[in-house]
């Protein structure tokens with residue numbers, strides 16, 4: 154279910170850091186199209202051979218996404234196997250992960266943030282219609298293809314990355330508060346409702362300048378956060394806080410549908426709050 158790419162058709166450029174069990178590089182894929190040589194910018198994700206079992210999980214996660222295409226889903230070109238090294242070849246998204254972009258202190262407007270949230274909601278709606286669970290929705294997995302420039306009237310454009318190593322593989326506690334509480338007991342019971350919970354935590358991140366919710370909390374405090382049915386600190390924008398807490402409802406069945414999420418985002422986009430707070434980011 155993956156296109157196999159010849160190792161010799163790939164060129165490595167600069168290293169971009171590490172993922173979980175992966176080394177990430179900028180690179181190029183050579184294509185011959187109508188007799189001409191084309192170099193496509195790609196992201197090369199090398200998996201250490203030692204984590205063989207994780208490779209299946211990483212593959213599975215990415216292949217799930219490569220079966221469908223949508224403007225807000227990251228394109229996976231394929232994989233290349235070279236000796237013991239397995240390399241996943243993805244489209245290169247210019248501005249990288251959204252959490253790092255926001256942490257770098259780019260002051261973006263409330264409508265910028267709502268626009269990003271709506272794009273994520275439409276990607277989730279698409280996955281929901283295909284009955285595909287992502288399983289790892291968070292700002293780190295949102296890639297910024299276009300920054301958007303309010304003075305030019307252009308808006309941001311995001312791509313949802315593949316889920317990466319499955320939640321079941323990772324220490325579930327580490328994923329609090331993005332991982333839905335019902336998964337603590339049964340990490341394999343990943344459902345569409347789990348993505349709604351994570352969507353709520355991700356919108357919270359977007360409106361908190363990329364800061365991780367419960368940042369600095371240890372695993373025990375995080376576990377107690379769920380055991381005490383606690384909620385993230387609410388935004389002073391009540392309607393936004395309501396949407397986030399609806400998504401992060403401890404009862405999976407009552408979390409809103411994607412259509413309802415999009416409807417509520419649309420009414421937030423047209424609310425006075427946006428105009429009144431056109432520049433400074435929403436503080437908590």
Ligand SMILES: Nc1cnc(-c2cc(N)nc3[nH]ccc23)cn1
Pocket residue numbers: 169170177196227243244245246247248249250296
């Ligand atoms: N599919 C992807 C994923 N990440 C990037 C990316 C872009 C960038 N400007 N800095 C980075 N630093 C680390 C990753 C990355 C690009 N494309």
